[in-house]
Amino acid sequence: MYTYVLSFIITSALSVALFYAGAFGGADAKALICLSLALPSYPTYLLEPPQNIVSPIFPIIVFTNAVFLAALTVVYAVLRNLLWKSRNEKGLFEGLEKESIGRKILALLCGYKVKITQLETVEHLYPLEDIYVTETGESRRRLLVFPKDEEREGIVERILKAADEGKLENEVWATPGLPLLIFITAGLIVSLTFGDIVWAIFGPALV
Numbered sequence: 001m002y003t004y005v006l007s008f009i010i011t012s013a014l015s016v017a018l019f020y021a022g023a024f025g026g027a028d029a030k031a032l033i034c035l036s037l038a039l040p041s042y043p044t045y046l047l048e049p050p051q052n053i054v055s056p057i058f059p060i061i062v063f064t065n066a067v068f069l070a071a072l073t074v075v076y077a078v079l080r081n082l083l084w085k086s087r088n089e090k091g092l093f094e095g096l097e098k099e100s101i102g103r104k105i106l107a108l109l110c111g112y113k114v115k116i117t118q119l120e121t122v123e124h125l126y127p128l129e130d131i132y133v134t135e136t137g138e139s140r141r142r143l144l145v146f147p148k149d150e151e152r153e154g155i156v157e158r159i160l161k162a163a164d165e166g167k168l169e170n171e172v173w174a175t176p177g178l179p180l181l182i183f184i185t186a187g188l189i190v191s192l193t194f195g196d197i198v199w200a201i202f203g204p205a206l207v
Helices: 001-021 024-036 056-073 073-086 100-108 116-121 149-164 181-193 197-206
Strands: 112-115 125-127 129-135 138-145 171-176
Touching: 001 024, 001 056, 001 181, 024 197, 056 100, 056 112, 056 181, 056 197, 073 100, 073 112, 100 138, 100 149, 112 116, 116 171, 125 149, 129 149
Parallel strands: none
Antiparallel strands: 112 171, 125 171, 129 138
């Protein structure tokens, strides 16, 4: 009973805090809270727990596994950018030379170049750059750090307009807006079969 209550309180507090911080959506928060009620601890009555199950709060293990799996998308983004560079003579940040090194690194890790037509038709792609008009009437591109869902439509419209006017080429930076719920589901499967990925990798160095 103690583990049940503790799991619900900690998971709920974490889920609500991350929701209001904008880290994930309401469906993700509800999924974790429901998981804390359904599986507050590892279901030893069904499966033999892996040796790397350390935390008594099973939903936290699922969450950390989900975050770890989501972070692996960085590898895909970097490889895709390297492949793009190998096929093109121009620079990855052509037209964005004035952007800071930090913003460029984030773009490399979180996004990749896509066709403007693809950005228009694929709803889960979010633009990682915007175009605006300066006080002097000059059109200027900028990289976005945290693209927001409610701003997507307006940014896409500006990009399409700039492309029609010849101010943009046929590719822009974008990032896939994959819901964390997908990774939570994958994290649950991994947690039940393999255990705690994060502890398996970093745990030995801490003990």
